[in-house]
Amino acid sequence: MYVAVKGGEKAIDNAHRLLASTRRGDPAVPAIGVDQIDGQLGIAVARVMAEGSLYDRRIAALAIKQARGDLIEAIFLVRAYRTTLPRFGYSQPLDTDAMFIARRISATYKDLPGGQVLGPTFDYTHRLIDFALETDADAPEAPAESNEQPAPAPHVTALLDGEGLIERNPAPAVDAVVGDLTREPLSFPADRDLRLQNLARGDEGFLLALGYSTQRGFGRTHPFVGEVRFGEVEVEFFAEELGFAVPLGRIEVTECEMVTQFRGGAGAPPQFTRGYGLVFGQSERKAMSMALVDRALRTREFGEDIDAPAQDEEFVLSHSDNVQATGFVEHLKLPHYVDFQAELGLIRTLRAEHAARRAPDAAEPAERREAAE
Amino acid sequence: MSAALLAPEADDDRPLLTVSGLTKYYGERPGCLDVGFDLHPGEVLAIVGESGSGKSTLLSLLACRLAPTRGTIRYRMRNGAMRDVMSLTEAERRLLMRTDWGFVHQDAAQGLRMRVSAGANVGERLMALGQRHYGDIRAQAKDWLQRVEIDTDRIDDPPRSFSGGMRQRLQIARNLVTAPRLVLMDEPTGGLDVSVQARLLDLLRGLVADLGLAVVIVTHDLAVARLVSHRLMVMRQGSVIETGLTDQVLDDPREPYTQLLVSSVLQV
């Protein structure tokens, strides 16, 4: 016997309880600590901070725990938390030249001032499952670090600029206001500040695919990694009442500067162009993808034709946010009974009409010439 | 038609292109029905009709961009042999298309490489044929730019920076650089200002006469047909309803539909 579906509220409560117990897993196994996530899943924490647009390791680690390791869900939690925070103002621009470098590599020069600093990286490892990690093996010792004062590491692009080989970054107008997507809705065409902010918050996988597409010929930019650097930088805040900037603390960031295809022609000598990426924490993949996409999005600026997805500002900026994307894709799970019922009615009518039309046709195939047009 | 093939007359008395029974259905809808004609060297045939009349379908069939449902397109190759274009291998057909044939699109952006220079646009066919002397290729490109009245100073500029009329003239130069014998044109003056149209038509007429080109030109504009073509085919609902010498058809249209077309132009 048919019983109409009712009792949604109770079902939802039960689902939430089930989620909570599933999240916890087997109670005989110790619960994972937020400090463990922060300390041992640092790259996941970095991604959640970057795409959640909030530099707070503890909140990000907690969100990962709550989201059962679903990073987009964790990013969503962080974003929702972030909007509730009071705002004091904007920090001073970061001085990445003064970074306390943990890793810094250049693909354009074999050696350069400041050197190649390999740092903690998967790059040169073989991807063989290390079964030793299954047991609580003793922590390997970190290699000894020299006590020497590290040599200053000027940006590679500055070295190129010294010879005039690369375009200058335009100096910002004196009272230029930097856009902020979290305060003003995005509109097109968007300037580079807004585009970079959008990319910095954008989904790593989406930017990776777009950056990759430019390498495969859909909007090629001939990129070289001028450098990727990762380390801590000081954040400073200009306090009006004091009249000078005060340090707030250090954050970890990854910065990538791509040196890309030159422009120039009859009017101007050829110069390399730039693509820029900056993200919270250690994420070279994201910083590099961002730099590739940034350069691709500058196509219009260089007077080139826009014909590849990565060059299409509206396409890229409108679809980069994974919180928006996951919301809309997953909303298809919500009830659509009413709309679907209307579609059902329509398709039945159309099929009936089609069948009625076909019936006489079948008897007279020679009529096709008249029937058409 | 087959009699003409066997006739032992001078080369130019034999048709360059012989089309017969050409038919194309899109599903059940006919695009083009049983079209046939001969085209002789140096002859300009205009195909006119309203939009949806099947004239663009016909041109796509001639250019081998669409496969016909029925019918044949036979072309006299440079060695004198008549070949069914559809039976050529893809290599032969592509070679034919970029040497002995030309195609002028209504939208020049479809017929040009918009991001490479005018010189390279004109030189591409030469390079495809194996020319490997930069200076020679450039000299020929310059010569052709002059012939289509484009300032040779613009040789290194991309067509993006050209006006609509210049793009169209560049497209024509790109096609003619290999001295083709047959050029297909799809509304080459469509979308251009009237004064620009007049200049382009004038240029086309001169080139066609100088080079002895055979041309099939599709247009909805009877004035264009009158200016450049020798013969005219009027299409309606996929079929050819009237054909004859251009002046004859336009001055004394036989079919009521053609009369309507002609009178509507005259009223404008």
Next chain:
Amino acid sequence: MNAPAASGYNFAYLDEQTKRMIRRAILKAIAIPGYQVPFASREMPMPYGWGTGGVQVTASIIGEDDVLKVIDQGSDDTTNAVSIRKFFEKTTGVATTTATGEATIIQTRHRIPEAPLTEGQVLVYQVPIPEPLRFLEPRETETRTMHALEEYGLMHVKLYEDIARHGHIATSYDYPVMVAGRYLMDPSPTPKFDNPKMHRSAALQLFGAGREKRIYAIPPYTDVVSLDFEDHPFEVNRFDTPCALCGASGVYLDEVVLDDRGRRMFVCSDTDHCETRRADGHRGADGDATP
């Protein structure tokens, strides 16, 4: 890595079935010089773009008696070269060397050694994008047709544009070549300086592209011609100064930035070549420096 990685894996990591499949592709590639043979590229324990194609080719041809040399940017001690050399040390136990003359297999990224290769040697290139027409025509279906019909005019359009815009062909690496007069081939992103070394080389040259799943080859003593125009002939990159360490000229040099005030030094990109020369007593302007 602490785990005993090599145990539990076959000699040279790949299973024998996979190696046979790859060797069949290599044989076909040798039979049709310059033609890109599709092959079922495997997932490898290093990322795509880091030499998975070259590693699969090397793994398929290497035997216990081989002596392996791995270079990246001409150097044996760059990170990726070290990583790949260690991989083969661990998975095969074969002897490795940095001396070009001693190696039977040389896997390379971006360079061909300065010392001429000899019969019996195999040079394995790591290839990121095997299709020379890719950046003119992104679609694989179209580029395969162009190769089949030998329609290479478009490549010359690109070179024409370079000359029109810059006065000469502005392609300095990845410079396209015709192999055995038939197939247009991408020499991988080696500087064009190395192109002449491919021409009629005594060694077998194999190219592996893992991500794009293609293998191609130049058999020994095959004609390899760099594309050009009669009046703008192909030229190799030239350097104004000899190597600052060993004094070699006519070799490819790396630019080393010494400080942020623009001081620079040029040294051999082929580190084995440079060290061999210095061991033989050659000295450059900065001969006592250690780079």
